[in-house]
Amino acid sequence: MGTGLSVEQREAVRWLRLDRPERRNALTVDLVRRLGDAVLEAGADASVRVIVLTGAPPVFCAGGDLADLGAVAEQGALAVSEVVYGQFHRLVQALARVPVPVIAAVNGAALGAGLDLAMACDLRVAVPTAVFASSWIDVGLVPGMGGAHLLSRAVGSTRASEMVLLGRRVGADEALSWGLVNEVVDGEALDVRVAEIGARLTSLSATALSRSKASLRRALADGFEAELAVLGATQGSLLTSQDFRDATARFRR
Numbered sequence: 550m551g552t553g554l555s556v557e558q559r560e561a562v563r564w565l566r567l568d569r570p571e572r573r574n575a576l577t578v579d580l581v582r583r584l585g586d587a588v589l590e591a592g593a594d595a596s597v598r599v600i601v602l603t604g605a606p607p608v609f610c611a612g613g614d615l616a617d618l619g620a621v622a623e624q625g626a627l628a629v630s631e632v633v634y635g636q637f638h639r640l641v642q643a644l645a646r647v648p649v650p651v652i653a654a655v656n657g658a659a660l661g662a663g664l665d666l667a668m669a670c671d672l673r674v675a676v677p678t679a680v681f682a683s684s685w686i687d688v689g690l691v692p693g694m695g696g697a698h699l700l701s702r703a704v705g706s707t708r709a710s711e712m713v714l715l716g717r718r719v720g721a722d723e724a725l726s727w728g729l730v731n732e733v734v735d736g737e738a739l740d741v742r743v744a745e746i747g748a749r750l751t752s753l754s755a756t757a758l759s760r761s762k763a764s765l766r767r768a769l770a771d772g773f774e775a776e777l778a779v780l781g782a783t784q785g786s787l788l789t790s791q792d793f794r795d796a797t798a799r800f801r802r
Contacts, residue, residue, distance in 0.1 A: 561598040573611035592647035603654035612661025630785035665694035689792035
């Protein structure tokens, strides 16, 4: 059985690929732990100057694996909160704190936790068929990895409210016009374009890049840690609610 994550070193760029295509790269607790470990390992490796995060085709990440999360929810709100704090929040904090830039190569749908994951990266390059949705609301949950905070900073509170409260789906061109992604490129050119951006980044001063990322993250971080703390407790109660069980019953059969 695979780990759900493939790791490849291309010169000074570490590619991390979610590799559960049969489950649309949905995030299990174990996969989130492995991905967090991989981000931290890459950040500690002097040979790594850039991290790329992508998904096995045809999607980037369809969100959390609801069957896996439902099994955790059966253990009660405290267990859920510990998972959120211990693994999902550890992952987004690792992406923020790792000293090298992280590029999301969004090769398809980024939904729910998948959208939060993309938003936690420093740069986002998408294909024309990519679609973005904060679909947490559809299963009775809140954006548990800080997505509401990150979206508000990226696209403004009005557009973020549409996505978070209504679960509005946003296509690639609209995402570009909103500032949700940096570029949209043809699907066949995605890896090439991301590699070009990686090469540009690796040609720059590592120290200046690290300090510049830290400066950008300080601007983004205002209130983010407090938001994550609230989300841990909130998601714990929602994942153990009847609304969540009803919304996800089909995934447990």
